[in-house]
Amino acid sequence: MDFPEELKYTEEHEWVMVEADLAIVGISDFAQEALGDVVFAELPEVGTVLEAGKAFGVVESVKAVSDVYAPVSGTVEEINTDLLDAPEIINTSPYEDGWMIKIRMADAKAADNLMDAEAYQAHIDEEG
């Protein structure tokens, strides 16, 4: 399983890539694998104000459904509309084409406290 070094991760298995005060968010390779074939992704509207730790969207497989939580607070800047027609991109390219939303962060340092790849790997090992 692949956890790129340049990303930050949450306990709920979201990943974040920070570019200045913009946070790009998706779900990790672990999460997409656990969920199975993604059949549907529900994303917020652009402009929605998000609070860290609160659900912003949903990903569904045939027999499971999972909320996706905002890793940081801020405003939705852009959503990946490709996912609405082809949610399977989350399975095939979780870290690149499968990104879900971009958040304009209220606090540009908000992501600093999230786990790095090594800590995330340890978190998964611990969850068993």
Next chain:
Amino acid sequence: MTIIGTSGLVLNEKLLFEHSAPGRKGYSLPKLDVPKTELAAELCREEISGFPELSEVDVVRHFTRLSTWNYGVDSGFYPLGSCTMKYNPKVNEVVARLPGLADIHPATPAHLTQGMLGLMYRLQESLAEISGFAKVTLQPAAGAQGEMTGMLVIRAWHEARGSKRTKVLIPATAHGTNPASAALAGYDVVPISSDGVLTLEEVEAHMNDDVAALMVTNPNTLGLFETNIEAICKLVHERGGLVYCDGANLNALMGIARPGDMGLDVMHFNLHKTFSTPHGGGGPGSGPVGVTAALAPYLPGPGVECDGKSYRLESVNESSIGRMMAFHGNVGIMVRAYAYIRSMGPTGLKHATEMAVLNANYVRARLEGVYDLPYKNRSLHEVVFSDKDLEGGCHTLDLAKRLIDYGYHPPTIYFPLVVKGAIMIEPTETESQEVLDEFCDAMIAIAGEARDNPELLHDAPIRSKVRRLDETAAARKPKLKWEEVG
């Protein structure tokens, strides 16, 4: 060993709409014997686009062919756990179709429907006696509506006492309808863990002044009797709450013990499980609810009452939660259930329970050691194995699909959620030792195939009308109706 699954001649059949030919008719009506009236043009629709035009023969052959692609209890062994797929007696179908019972309009005055009201009253009384509750409503249409009814009654009881509790405790082993029904009564659900049977400590840890009720299933979805139920009910009551019982598994208790005697406050029945009415490919069911005397004023109405001489439908009183359906519930199902109770009598019902429990324990004894048995307590009417010991990279789903090739309906799978790869087998009392032996032989043979030739499981089923279906594609681009091409 004889494999009962085989391939016969199965006929293909198009969709109704693909058969249609303009001008073809499958009906006849009398000539209009009054002057024809025209509806104002602005109210009228065009002809219904795409609606079928078929002859009677087309229709009969269509549905006859479709029926052969199904597997029912009459086809063979159907050990679907928690669904109690017992044999559906044929005479019950006959009595439910008697014109004097089937052709009554629901608004016919009570003095002209004494036979039907009497039947419903006796069914209410019989269910109360079997379950140990003070009063029963027959109105809910199915188990889930019964649960909702029960939770609304609980809420009404609390509100009447000025209590504003907001939470309901539900064990992780519960059927998904439990939390969904509690939510419909406006409650927040607090899941509690339960490893096998529920402990007093677990309930105590969560029971506080904000908890309105605990929902349990007894015996639970692992087929285990909740041995601490009395103490748990006592505790919940002491702390001002009530206990709801999901009665889906009542087939394990008839004549042995009564939920109403255990301290439970409310329970729904599934007439389509315990009382032998057909499952109909997904309904109609019937989900009567029994309650203690304290909760009786809150039941939905109307219910059937008797003044010693005649029966009447008692309209909804002030404290009642109101009505759950347009009329009196799924009456045709009640007729079948009452016929079953009359045919079985008190000893027959107890015998059914004993044989159901014997059958489950027999299957367990034959398969233990071949399949992993996560909980070792004495099973009642059903037994839950896991796929832990299945070799060859095979999982519960593969086993289930291979059972189809052997000629069986698979058990309930992947439920309850507390057992990974659960295989939940409920044989019911209507299966003979020979049937159980053949089924167990098949289960054992499949475990061997998983070890020696796992592809047989991965490719299964191969003898059914269709092979494994692409559920992912179905969900990604849902096609939920037929549409004319072009």
Next chain:
Amino acid sequence: MRYIPHTAGDVAQMLGRVGVDTLEQLFVEVPEAVRLKRPLDLPEPVSEIELLREFKGLAEKNATVETYKSFLGGGAYHHFIPAVIDQLISRSEFYTAYTPYQPEISQGTLQAIFEFQTLICQLTGMDVANASMYDGASASAEAVLMAVRLTRRKRVLLSRALNPRYRATVATYCKYLGLELVEVAVGDDGRTDSADLAEKLDDKTAAVVLGYPNYFGVIEDVAAAAELTHQHGARLVTAVSEPVALGLLKSPGELGADIVAGDGQSFGLPLSFGGPYLGFFAVLQKDVRSMPGRLVGETTDLDGQRGFVLTLATREQHIRREKATSNICSNQGLCALMVTIFLSLLGKQGLREMAEQNLSKAAYARQQFASLKNFSIAFAGPSFNEFVVRSKPPVAEVLVGLEQAGILGGLSLADDYPELADCFLVCVTEQNQREEIDALVAALQGGAA
């Protein structure tokens, strides 16, 4: 017992294999304190002959639509049931199966539901229909809850002309969900009062619910109501308890309905003292993920053959639990099959012809009533197969008088509508011959009342 195959020898052998000596020992986990220590107090069992005798005795004590001339409607209708239906649903591969959890051996049920969904869409003019709900009343309640979910608003307007038992069911479903139910008045013509609707609609309103036709048999102006409703961002729910009308009337979808709930009893289901009936439920494509109930979708198998599966199940209780779109699990599967068979037989021409007969016969009866001295027609609005009659003599006496003439003459409105205490609801279908209608009118004229 004929349904239980175990011989004494089987039982002994099986107990041996289980490793216990007695049946009693199988119940060792059931504490002594909660055991029932006496036999159940139920009547002794009866043989098949006795059972039939007993049930025939009960059946004889009921008035049916065959033993009486019936003009009862109000949400349950006496219609033609082709013989084919009972013959086909008696194939036990249909009625002894359960929910199609294993699609490979449930294609019969699955394809039939797919056809049912299609027929309901065609009939209602909507995009998506589910596999069925319990009945029209509970389907209407689910429609209200769906509109509340979609709009995140809490106010619901129910027409007073909506079937009162549907309104009561909606009220039960909404009882503890913090919703505000508001009644919209009825106008003089028996339609929902559009001025009152306009006044009560606001930007907090989630849904407006209308009967189509309404409880008085009157055909509502759905298009106008839809326009008003949509101006406020609310959803229009139409509840159809007499779907035969849709053989003739513009479909609710065409008129702008957002959710169509209804009851399918008229399509081949026996009256059966109120159930089992069938709730149907249809929505627009954009709302499909908020809809309650099971859905069947088309797909292919490993060999590329067409097949059907339960789909979009993540909305449902077994996956989403307390966050599900509904708690419904078992629905009215076999009733949906009956409706599918009925509509296949009647088809495009048959449903229209049946609807025309209902319309014409009811119009004929309505004219006859209008000519009576002591009776008049309460509402002038256009009607389908039901209408409200105003009576000078007390309604209860009129109806009892008719009973004595072997006629179930209609439904009193007194309990549900105190303002219409002098009125009753009359229903006329293709089952009522002209002679029956004439007999009803003659009985009233002759002072059977």
